[in-house]
Amino acid sequence: MYHQLKALALFTRGNDVRFVQAEEPALISIVEYLSENYKVEKEPAEGKYIIEYDRHITYLVEVHIYFEGQIHEVIRSISGYRKPSTVINWEECSDINTDVVQVINYPQFGAYYPSDKINYNDVFYTRLSENGYRFRYTCIPLISSWKQVETLLWQPMEYPLWSVVEYGGEFYTC
16 A cells, blocks of 8 residues: 555655546546456446336336436336236256356347347346347246136136136136
8 A cells, every 4th residue: 555655646746636637537548448348338328328118118216217208217116018928938048058258137128039148137048039129028037927827617606716717708706
C-alpha cells in the first residue's frame, strides 16, 4: 500500500487537481481494455432499455416499462400470459462438454431454436423447440403455466375437489 501511495504522490506531485484530471483518462483506458477483451461495454446497456409493455412478457420487480405514454416501475412481479401447450420446451442440459463461457444467461427477449443452451438460475438448459419474443411465445425454463388434466364423464357421484367432469359437451370443476 505504501508503494501505491508513493506512486500516486509522484504522479500528482501534491496537486489534487491532477488526480481528478488523471482519473477520467484512466477510467476510459480501463473501459476500452475491458471492451476489447471482454465485451463489457454492452453489458451495462443491456438492462437499461425501457420497452413498451407487452402481455407476453413476465416483468420482475424493479424493472421499468413504458405503458400508456408513461414510464412505470414494476413493484410486484407481472406475469405474462401463457398459451396452453403439451410440448416440453426446455430440458436440463446433460452434455458434460458444454462450454460454460459460451452459454448465455436467459433473457426473455432472445430467440431460441432447438439445441440452443442457456443458463437460468445457475442451471443449464437445452431448448427443444422454437421459442422467444420474436415467435410471440416465451417460455421460461421450469415454469409451466398449464397442466393437462384428465376429464371424466359426469356421473351422479361424489368427486374429489377440483376434479374436471364433462356434462352435455361442457366442462365443469367439482
